[in-house]
Amino acid sequence: MEFTGDADVARAAALLAEPARAKVLMALADGRALPASLLATEAGVSPQTVSSHLHKLLDGGLLEMERSGRHRYYRLAGPEVAAAVEAVARIAKPQPINSLRQSTRAAALREARTCYDHLAGRLGVALLEGLVRREALVRTDGGTGTDRRPEDPLAQQLPDGPYALGPTASEVFGELGVDLSEKPSGRRLLRFCVDWSEQRHHLAGRLGAMVANATLERDWVRRRPRQRAVDLTDAGRHALADLLG
Template identity: 55%
Template sequence: MTDHRPLHGYSDIAAVGALLADATRARMMVGLADGRALPASVLAAEAGVAASTASEHLTRLVEGGLLSVQRSGRHRYYRIANAQVGAAIEALAVLAPTRPVRSLRESTRAAALRRARSCYDHLAGRLGVEVTEALLERSALTRVDGVTGTQRAHGDPMSAPLPQHPYRLGPNAASVFGELGVDLDAARGQRRPLLRFCVDWSEQRHHLSGALGAAVLTRMESAGWVDRPGTRRTLRVTDRGALVLDRVLGVDLPG
C-alpha cells in the first residue's frame, strides 16, 4: 500500500535567519519584543526608514510567520506572531554581539534593560529573576530537581525557554499570589500552560513565564507598580511598586 503522506525534512532555520539578517527587520523585531502591537509608522521611525521601506520589510516578516497583522481603522498594527517567536528573539540576544555604546544615554538605556524589562509578556532582567527567587523563598513556587533557587541546572541553555522545567506551585501559592492580587484561577483558565520558565539572557538564571508570568506582569502594570519610562520594553519600578515588592516579596528596587 502506497503511503501518500507528505515527507518532511529538517527545519529550514536558514529561512528564518535570512529574515532576521537584515538590520532593519531585526530592529523591528526587537521593537516588538515586549508583546505589544505597533503601527507601521512607529516601526518605521524606530528602524529609521521610510514608510514604504518599512512596509516591504513588515510584509516579509508577516509572510515568514514572525509577525501577525491586524487592521484597525486606517492603520495596520503588527505584533510578534506568538510566544515562541518572542522567546526566540530573547534567546538570540545572548548569541548576538553587543552593539558599541556611543553615548551616556545609550549606556543608561542598556543598564535599564538589564535591570528590568519585559520578555514578550512577562518580567525579565534582574527584576524578573529576583521576583521568581522570592516566590521560591516564600513557597509560592517549589523547585523539585534539587538545585537551589533560580540557578541554571546542568545542561540548561544559556538563554532560552525551558522545554521541561523543574518547578511546581508551592503550598503558599494561593496566599502569596493572592496578596499580590494575581488571580490563580484565572491564570489556570488560560489555554496556555500555567507555568513556564526561561533562562534569562542577562542574568543567566531562571525567570517565570507562561500564563502565570504574564498575569504577574499584567498585575504589576495595572496597579502602577512598574511603568515604561523609555523604550516600550524597559520597565521601571515605581515608588509605590518598590514598597509593595519589598513588603510582599522582600524584593528591593534593582539598582
C-alpha cells in the same frame, strides 16, 4: 500523508540578519502590537522601507498583523519568536555605545524589561526568587533559588521548568493581584526562561503574564515609551519588598 522537511533555519536567520528587521523584532519583543509608523521610527527607516520589511516578516511567519479600523498593528507571532530574539541577543556581540543615552538604555534593559508578555532582567529573576522564598513556587529538582541547571540552554524558554506551585501559592499570588482560580486558557500556566542577561530563571507562561499585568495595573511597574525596558516605581519597590522580601 503530507511530509515536511527539516526546519528552514537559513530563511529564519536571514530575516533576523537584516538590521532594520532586527530592530523591528526587538521593538515588538514585549508582546505589544505596534503600528508600522512607530516601527519605522524604531528601525530608523522610511515608512515605505519598513512596509517591505514587515511584509517579509509576515511571510516568514515571524509576525502577525491585526486591523483596527483603517490602521494595521503588528506583533510577534508568538512567544517562541520572542525566545529566538532573546537567544540571538544573548550570543550577539554588544553594539558599541557611542552616547550616554545608549548606555542608559542598555543598563535599563538589563535591570528590568519585558520578555514577550512577562518580566525579565534583574527584576524578573528577583520576582521568581521571592516567589520561591515564600514557597509560592517550589523547585522540584533539588536546586535552590533561580539558578540555571547545567543542561538548561541559555536565553531560551524551557520545555520543562524545575518548579511547581507551592503550599502558599494561592495566598502569595493573591497578594500580588493574581487569581489562580481564573479560568485557564490553552496556554500553559507554568513556563520559565533562562534570562539572557542574568543567566538564571525567570517566570514566563500564563502565570508570568498575569504577574506582569498585575504589576502594571497597580503601577508597581511602568513601561517606557517605545522601549522594552520598564521601570520599578517606588510604590512597586516597597510593595514587592514587603510581599517577597
